[in-house]
Amino acid sequence: MHNYPWKSAGICIFAPHADEVDRFCALVKDVFAKDGIDTIVMIIRYNYLFESHPECRGNYPLSKEDVRKMVKACRECGINLVPDMNLLGHQTVQDYLDPDGLLRSHPEFSETPISEAPEYSYSLCPNAPGLFELLCDLMDEIADAFEATDFHVGIDEVFYIGMCDRCKGQDPGDLLAGWLNRLHKHLADRGIKMWMWGDRLLNSYECGHGPWDASTNGTDKALGKIPNDIVITDWHYHNWPKFPSVEVFARAGHPIWLAPFNVAENAKLFLDYAKEHDGGNIVGIMETTWVPISYLMDGLEGKPAQPSEKWYPNSIPHIVRCYKSIFRPDEEWDPMPEDKE
Numbered sequence: 001m002h003n004y005p006w007k008s009a010g011i012c013i014f015a016p017h018a019d020e021v022d023r024f025c026a027l028v029k030d031v032f033a034k035d036g037i038d039t040i041v042m043i044i045r046y047n048y049l050f051e052s053h054p055e056c057r058g059n060y061p062l063s064k065e066d067v068r069k070m071v072k073a074c075r076e077c078g079i080n081l082v083p084d085m086n087l088l089g090h091q092t093v094q095d096y097l098d099p100d101g102l103l104r105s106h107p108e109f110s111e112t113p114i115s116e117a118p119e120y121s122y123s124l125c126p127n128a129p130g131l132f133e134l135l136c137d138l139m140d141e142i143a144d145a146f147e148a149t150d151f152h153v154g155i156d157e158v159f160y161i162g163m164c165d166r167c168k169g170q171d172p173g174d175l176l177a178g179w180l181n182r183l184h185k186h187l188a189d190r191g192i193k194m195w196m197w198g199d200r201l202l203n204s205y206e207c208g209h210g211p212w213d214a215s216t217n218g219t220d221k222a223l224g225k226i227p228n229d230i231v232i233t234d235w236h237y238h239n240w241p242k243f244p245s246v247e248v249f250a251r252a253g254h255p256i257w258l259a260p261f262n263v264a265e266n267a268k269l270f271l272d273y274a275k276e277h278d279g280g281n282i283v284g285i286m287e288t289t290w291v292p293i294s295y296l297m298d299g300l301e302g303k304p305a306q307p308s309e310k311w312y313p314n315s316i317p318h319i320v321r322c323y324k325s326i327f328r329p330d331e332e333w334d335p336m337p338e339d340k341e
């Protein structure tokens with residue numbers, strides 16, 4: 001368990017594939033529970049055997065039985081398993097040209113034409129007729145399977161908003177707020193707490209964060225127009241001199257999780273800053289991982305890192321080193337891994 005003054009500890013991971021579920025359940029018991037993790041955000045996207053809209057299934061869909069096993073393993077360890085779908089941005093799989101389950105079968109829901117190669121992941125159009133209702137069906141199936149009390153709706157890195165013929169001319173902050181309020185109401189009606197990433201609610205120019213950590217297109221005006229019981233996972237990965245998002249979300253009254261990533265030194269800067277500027281709304285620390293769960297499991301089990309990794313060749317040793325620096329504070333930090341070319 002971390003030694004910061006917040007009550008919870010979490011990790012954000014990609015969902016295992018069906019044949020990795022048993023290994024994941026063992027990891028929950030043997031590693032995460034022992035390190036004091038009480039919350040896991042699991043990125044499902046469309047990787048579920050949807051029955052309401054089977055055409056939306058992703059490449060590695062989990063069955064209801066797979067999910068039941070994971071929920072049981074987590075529950076036995078006192079861990080809240082929170083499913084995560086990307087319900088606005090990030091509608092691609094590997095590269096930016098490969099639509100995920102939903103847009104593959106329903107290209108009409110994209111904010112920008114699927115025929116035009118995007119510079120970054122496709123986003124959904126919040127005003128597309130029929131989209132919201134379809135997503136509610138998918139959310140309901142996932143929430144039921146996970147017996148979810150909490151649901152993470154993604155919303156990070158939405159760069160395409162207010163661009164299509166339906167949305168053009170509308171204020172991006174209003175578009176985002178409207179969309180979030182609809183998602184929130186649907187979940188709240190079911191007694192489920194909504195979570196989201198914080199970056200689109202931050203103003204890049206005011207916070208001094210770059211266009212990834214914070215918005216440069218006005219979506220941040222949604223803050224204050226959405227219910228402040230929405231839980232924010234506030235992610236920052238760089239060695240910024242300060243992290244004013246902590247104060248921004250405290251003023252707005254949102255509970256937040258601090259979400260570092262892979263560099264132990266940068267995580268410490270962020271967490272130390274948050275401790276000093278704590279507005280009383282910080283729930284805990286949630287490390288993000290962004291690598292296939294099989295690679296992460298290898299790393300946490302001390303096996304050699306896989307050769308091909310998304311961020312850079314040595315990402316696993318960095319992520320594991322950062323994990324240990326936060327959640328095993330009594331251990332000495334591993335040496336900084338050498339970055340291979």
Ligand SMILES: [Zn+2]
Pocket residue numbers: 111124125126127128162163164165166167168
């Ligand atoms: Zn639109």
